[in-house]
Amino acid sequence: MTQARPFRSVLYIPASNARAMDKARTLAADAIIFDLEDAVAPAEKPGARDLLRAALAQDYGGRARIVRINGLDTEWWRDDAAMLAAAADAVLVPKVSRPQDLDEVAALTGDAPLWAMMETALGMLNAAAIAAHPRLAGMVMGTNDLAKELGSRNRPDRLAMQAGLGLCLLAARAHGRVIVDGVFNAFKDQDGLRAECEQGRDMGFDGKTLIHPAQLDIANAAFAPSDAEVDLARRQIDAYDAAIAEGKAVAVVDGRIVENLHVETARRTLDKAAAIAAMNG
Structure with missing residues (x-):
């Protein structure tokens, strides 16, 4: 995948929800992240993998299909990567803190492009090395996990996030990678979402990750040329x-x-x- 492909809106969908995955084929999202990690309870993970494999056999039109596997510290990620990489457009690796994390996944995913969740303090400090990885195609800001690790407070201007956002954006642009901004949690707050989309757009991000279909129109408008x-x-x-x-x-x-x-x-x-x-x- 290249930056010529739009990534204005990147919607998370739980891989355990077959109905939501089917509906996603009709939504105005540029990309879908099928989530096997945070959105799926431990007991449901093997079944979610099977549901997702069936979903990826369906036609999603021009939408990029990205699979977020489980973390490298879990028992599930190897099966996630080995069984689903060939069916997806990219594999999204959680909590990438160093380029060696991508090496572990690349050993199981063939030629599938990798994306990196940038959500740890160490990941921010190693952003340039991560972005330089030859298999990396994109980066996703995980601002919720980063805020938790930093112990920062939530502010409309995202002051605490600016250092990490800037480091990752610089790294992505230096190596020609797609990079999308983190989620906005208050999905009913349209004004707040619009302001955060505009901030991310003005910084240079390609688009924004979203947690609800109601956020799609605002993100699509903000990250498209007027x-x-x-x-x-x-x-x-x-x-x-x-x-x-x-x-x-x-x-x-x-x-x-x-x-x-x-x-x-x-x-x-x-x-x-x-x-x-x-x-x-």
Whole structure:
């Protein structure tokens, strides 16, 4: 999977809930995380694995299908990885604190891309090494577990999260990985969700993990280029191309200088808009 594929909304679905997994095939989510870890009680884990294997045989359209296996300190993760990796688009590894954690999973998952849950203090400090792992395709911020480990308080500005979010974002961008923001727990608080999505978007995240279908529309809107952004991107590209044709190195659009770096950003904006349109179409 590449960043050309949209990951605006990444919805967690319990792998023990067959009805929810079936409904997910119709939801406006860019990606689904089928969760075998926190959302499934210990006694239900083997049965959930069987339910998920059947679900992954169904058509989920353009939605990325990501399986979150159980933690490497449990008895279940090896069977999760060995039995489901080939059927999924990626395997999400919980609590990745060092690149060697990914090595353990990679030994069982063939060519399946790996994603890393970034949710420990050690993981934050090792983010660059984790992002550099050759099998890694994406990173997911686990802000709830990180807050628990830090002993931090919940604030609307997520002050305590900023160091970890920034380290992981830098690492992901340095190595060309997808990275999605953590969940917003108050799923009925639409204004709070919108504000946190906008914060994550403005920081540079590709999208947001979600815990309820009611959060999808807000995340999809926040992480998609707006009509104004698409229009500006097109005008920047046109103006720059015209300037180059005239032997100039820069253009001016809306009173602002447009250089090659701005054009690269504009092209990414149009590529993202096109990918979203293709998925919606």
